[in-house]
Amino acid sequence: GNSVTQMEGPVTLSEEAFLTINCTYTATGYPSLFWYVQYPGEGLQLLLKATKADDKGSNKGFEATYRKETTSFHLEKGSVQVSDSAVYFCALSGLIQGAQKLVFGQGTRLTINP
Amino acid sequence: DTEVTQTPKHLVMGMTNKKSLKCEQHMGHRAMYWYKQKAKKPPELMFVYSYEKLSINESVPSRFSPECPNSSLLNLHLHALQPEDSALYLCASSQPYRDSRYGYTFGSGTRLTVV
Numbered sequence: 647g648n649s650v651t652q653m654e655g656p657v658t659l660s661e662e663a664f665l666t667i668n669c670t671y672t673a674t675g676y677p678s679l680f681w682y683v684q685y686p687g688e689g690l691q692l693l694l695k696a697t698k699a700d701d702k703g704s705n706k707g708f709e710a711t712y713r714k715e716t717t718s719f720h721l722e723k724g725s726v727q728v729s730d731s732a733v734y735f736c737a738l739s740g741l742i743q744g745a746q747k748l749v750f751g752q753g754t755r756l757t758i759n760p
Numbered sequence: 761d762t763e764v765t766q767t768p769k770h771l772v773m774g775m776t777n778k779k780s781l782k783c784e785q786h787m788g789h790r791a792m793y794w795y796k797q798k799a800k801k802p803p804e805l806m807f808v809y810s811y812e813k814l815s816i817n818e819s820v821p822s823r824f825s826p827e828c829p830n831s832s833l834l835n836l837h838l839h840a841l842q843p844e845d846s847a848l849y850l851c852a853s854s855q856p857y858r859d860s861r862y863g864y865t866f867g868s869g870t871r872l873t874v875v
Contacts, residue, residue, distance in 0.1 A: 678862075678863065680863045682863075682866075688868050688869070689764075689766075689848075689850055689866040689867050689868040689869045690803070690850065690852075690866040691866070692863050692864075692865070692866075695862075695863050735802055737863075739863060739864075746791065746808075746854060747805060747808070747816070748805070748852075748863070748864055750802035750803060751802065752801075752802055753800075753801070753802050755800075
């Protein structure tokens with residue numbers, strides 16, 4: 647079945663450091679891939695998405711490229727800020743049991759220190 | 761309007777109470793979802809409504825009863841809950857359910873505590 651594996655956290659970085667959060671997936675067919683972010687006490691916000699192989703999603707300085715050959719969708723940011731501290735979820739969306747379902751990874755907690 | 765609005769934001773209820781969670785969206789989405797999220801875990805799908813009809817029930821106990829009165833509203837009726845049902849309940853909506861390209865828009869959730 648469809649599944650998503652994220653690197654385990656927590657991840658702690660200093661401000662302006664380079665960020666990579668690894669995400670790999672297993673899926674049948676051609677899923678769409680997403681990164682969601684959850685700030686403390688809030689719901690999930692869509693950060694970026696990619697709908698086909700080699701697509702690059704980007705938003706707020708974050709980027710991720712849909713790599714079909716390595717089944718990966720790693721999240722990167724060149725210079726993190728304290729305000730980026732949150733939990734990040736990689737997810738895939740595809741037709742399962744005749745309906746769209748979003749399958750999440752376990753989440754990676756990111757803490758950025760000033 | 762690109763939001764999903766959930767009420768209440770916080771709810772404390774006893775195990776014998778009956779309460780309801782409400783969710784509203786005005787984005788023209790025709791699929792709506794309930795998710796349950798425990799602390800430090802990803803959201804878990806509970807129910808999917810597509811065109812106001814229940815299309816997926818992920819083997820959720822009957823003490824949770826969903827309702828979709830129209831294309832903009834989604835309710836979750838709660839009765840005789842257990843303390844382990846305490847969690848963040850998230851509502852989401854999306855484009856027609858057969859189109860997987862757009863992801864979901866999530867509400868900010870209702871934090872439920874069962875005492």
